[in-house]
Amino acid sequence: MADVEFRAVRKAFGEHTVIPGLDLTVHDGELLVLLGPSGCGKSTLLRLLAGLEQATDGEIRIDGRPVDALGPRARNIAMVFQNYALYPHLTVRGNLEFPLRMRGMGRAERERRMLEAARALGLEPLLGKRPAELSGGQRQRVAMGRAIVREPDVFLMDEPLSNLDARLRVQIRAEIGALQRRLGVTTLYVTHDQIEAMTLGDRVAVMRDGVIQQLGRPVELYQRPANLFVAGFLGNPPMNLLEPAFEWRDGARQARLGGTWVRLAGGIPDQARFAGIRPECFRVGASGSSGDGRQDRLAIQGSVDSVEVLGHERIAYCRASEPVVELTDGPGPWRSAEGLLAARLIGSGVLERGESVTLTAPAAEIHWFDEDGNAIPTDLG
Amino acid sequence: MSRTPTRLRAVLAYALLLAFTLVFIAPVLFMVVGSLKPDALVLAEAGSLRAFLPDSVNPDNYRAVFERVPFGAYLLSSLIVNGLIVGLGLLVNAFAGYALARLRWWGRGAMLALVLAVLVIPFEAIAIPLFYQLSWLGWRDDWLVQAIPFVANPLAIFLFYSFFLGLPRELEEAARVDGAGVLRTFFLIVLPNAKAAFASVAIVLFLFHWGMYLWPLLMTTSEGVRPLPLGIANFYTLPPLQWGDIMAFGVLMVLPVLILFVVFQRWFVRGVASTGVKG
Known part of the structure; x- marks a missing residue:
């Protein structure tokens, strides 16, 4: 040894x-x-x-x-x-x-x-x-x-x-x-x-x-x-990646994800350009629901594209209103495209193809990445 | 509906195959049947179908072969010379093929090109220079001199090279990691898995040289070291010219080749079917 x-x-x-x-x-x-x-x-x-x-x-x-x-x-x-x-x-x-x-x-x-x-x-x-x-x-x-x-x-x-x-x-x-x-x-x-x-x-x-x-x-x-x-x-499906718009609002740097301006308690780091959310962090709700106006949750409107039923869980792929970042084979820049967001849902329930839904997730679960794709520590939030 | 054309096609195909088979087998059949006929009938019936039908089984020609020439000595020489060529040839050509296929050394590509180039040079082109070279060395009239120039064979090297390229490299790498050096990897892992290649090369070398005539004619003078092809040539110079004897000699000369083929033919049709490597 x-x-x-x-x-x-x-x-x-x-x-x-x-x-x-x-x-x-x-x-x-x-x-x-x-x-x-x-x-x-x-x-x-x-x-x-x-x-x-x-x-x-x-x-x-x-x-x-x-x-x-x-x-x-x-x-x-x-x-x-x-x-x-x-x-x-x-x-x-x-x-x-x-x-x-x-x-x-x-x-x-x-x-x-x-x-x-x-x-x-x-x-x-x-x-x-x-x-x-x-x-x-x-x-x-x-x-x-x-x-x-x-x-x-x-x-x-x-x-x-x-x-x-x-x-x-x-x-x-x-x-x-x-x-x-x-x-x-x-x-x-x-x-x-x-x-x-x-x-x-x-x-x-x-x-x-x-x-x-x-x-x-x-x-x-x-x-x-x-x-x-x-x-x-790592992860199957992999982490969902989004490229939000950033703005200084109310004295803090906020990111527009779906219909919500998301902010973190410590502020979103200046270098942040991409936001990543694991599929299991999403909750799928009826269309029109939102983050209840809370800025510590993001809410993205979308429609169900397909659902994979895996027995104990389902993976819902939703066409989002947001451009989704796709990883390319080479190094960045990463490509934003009309893509699908994956949400892992535990338990039973019915989701129809084409159904309008809202994907919500706590802002604290978001992973932030800079221009070069490097992670920015998230314990800021 | 579609059965008739299929069957017709099959019948035509078989007819064609049969015709080709007859064309190829006719001289052999002529030789075998001729060897069993009284000498006078061999040429007399050569123009008719009777040339392929024996009247009776007559061993006289075979007896004559052994009485008129030292057949046993010729056979022994041929077996020794070909045994040397095949035995040494398998080792030398396998080493060369393996070195070209697997080892990394300077000039490997050029050497491979040279081996391929040498393939197209006929032996007759180098026979006389080689004769002078060996005569100058005073090396003549034995079994070794008939064999050594043919031990390294570009076709055999190429056959081994191709085979070793196709052998899963991981087997050799596993052996190296398990502690085997190059030689032990070759003898303990590569060689046992290359039986098909060894059989093919053995047959190629044997067939190439069993009928060799020019080189032994140049290099030998004693009956004791001369091979079968020189023995059969004796019948043309030993009056009377007996075609029945020549046919019988021919049959006896072909037999070892047939035996070799029958023994090794399963290696031809069977590749490395049982491999522990998947995929």
């Missing part, structure tokens, strides 16, 4: 820079999730740590020891690949024993460790089978078994659940979490699935274009996103 440190690590493939310079410390025994869209550099970071790629600049340390000059073998890490990468010609037993054989371990010790790993993952009945004879979930377990069998300092997991169906994914996700907690091995887990990140990670690093946008506990990231990218990436 060990700390992992990336110090000013840069990676370029020819002219193309994937990671422009990254600092990150993964603490001993921690499960850190690297979360981000495809091509954000999260898998590259994992491969750099594994020794499958060489950093262009910077230094990587495992347990305080620089490992840049070491090959994968000398780093004592284990990796679970997205497609499992089980050796097709070897049985489950052969796959589990392979890393031990490569380290020249004696037969008796090899057998003991292999059986221990097989037992931990319920693989004993499958030891004589080849990967082609296994189901997706079983293959995933064998890949996990091959990783734990030699008791590495660090686990690397590269989207290990993405080839599983939704139901199995939930089950294996829980198993991975339990296993990691039991073994206490420092783990870097790469995914583009925010639910995996939120449920598994002790901490989550949200990445974009090779840069960590925010690093923190999952709940922090959700409740206090550092910028528009994180706000838009």
Whole structure:
């Protein structure tokens, strides 16, 4: 078990820079999730740590020891690949024993460790089978078994659940979490699935274009996103973003959201340009209702465009009178467009398509972002 | 309504296939049937359909093959020379193909282009310079000299290269993370998953060189190291010219190739079907 440190690590493939310079410390025994869209550099970071790629600049340390000059073998890490990468010609037993054989371990010790790993993952009945004879979930377990069998300092997991169906994914996700907690091995887990990140990670690093946008506990990231990218990436549906008009009224900077001028007790920060509201913060009322004239609530008129019924909750998508900000793939400026606002509604009720409604939310729930998309602390209000 | 045209199309297709099959199989059939006929009848019936119908099974020609020439010595030479070419060729060409497909080294692209360029140079073009080169070294008249120039084969390298490119890279990366070096990754992971490529290349190398005539003719003088193609040529210079014997020799010469094909053919049709890598 060990700390992992990336110090000013840069990676370029020819002219193309994937990671422009990254600092990150993964603490001993921690499960850190690297979360981000495809091509954000999260898998590259994992491969750099594994020794499958060489950093262009910077230094990587495992347990305080620089490992840049070491090959994968000398780093004592284990990796679970997205497609499992089980050796097709070897049985489950052969796959589990392979890393031990490569380290020249004696037969008796090899057998003991292999059986221990097989037992931990319920693989004993499958030891004589080849990967082609296994189901997706079983293959995933064998890949996990091959990783734990030699008791590495660090686990690397590269989207290990993405080839599983939704139901199995939930089950294996829980198993991975339990296993990691039991073994206490420092783990870097790469995914583009925010639910995996939120449920598994002790901490989550949200990445974009090779840069960590925010690093923190999952709940922090959700409740206090550092910028528009994180706000838009975490949450399903993502945070609603609006670009209100601002005005000084009655001695305070106020924002016009829907029909209401919203103010905060401490005033809306000068730099604020965008307002973000999580779907669960909205209440949907009949058309014409408002924030009761209160300036600590916003009220936006709209009409129901569609409703997704998810059983315990419904997501109502409403066409708003306000222009809605859409996140673009590149950095800002962010585009305002005629868009939909999402509201998460708990419980039953009837909302008809086309029905006129009013979306209300407490002003204190609004996240404020500046011109560049960076969050402005909201405890001002 | 639509059954008749479908059936008609099928009948036509099969008729066409049958015609092609007959065209290709006719010389082989002629050889097999001719080997079982009295010598006089081989050419006499060559112009008629009887050339393809044996009157009786007559092993005399086969007996003659063993009596007139040292068939066993020729066969042994051919097996040794081809065994060397195939055995060493699999190793050398697989290494080369793997290096081109997977390892990162300076000049890799240029080397790949060179291998492809060499593909189009016929052996006859380099046979004489090679002959002088090896004669100057004093290296002649043994099995090795017949095999070594053919061990590295651009087509085999290219076949391996293409196959290794298609092999999931993660398998090798997993092996490296598990602690295997390049050689152990190659021998323990890549090689067992490349059986289809090895079988294909083995057959290609064997077929290319089983009938090799020019090079052994240039390099050998002793009957003890000469291969089958030089043996069959003896019949043209050993009077009397017996076509039945030549046919029988031909059949005996083709048999090892057929056996090899039958043994390895399942590797042709079966790719790497059972893979542990999904997607």
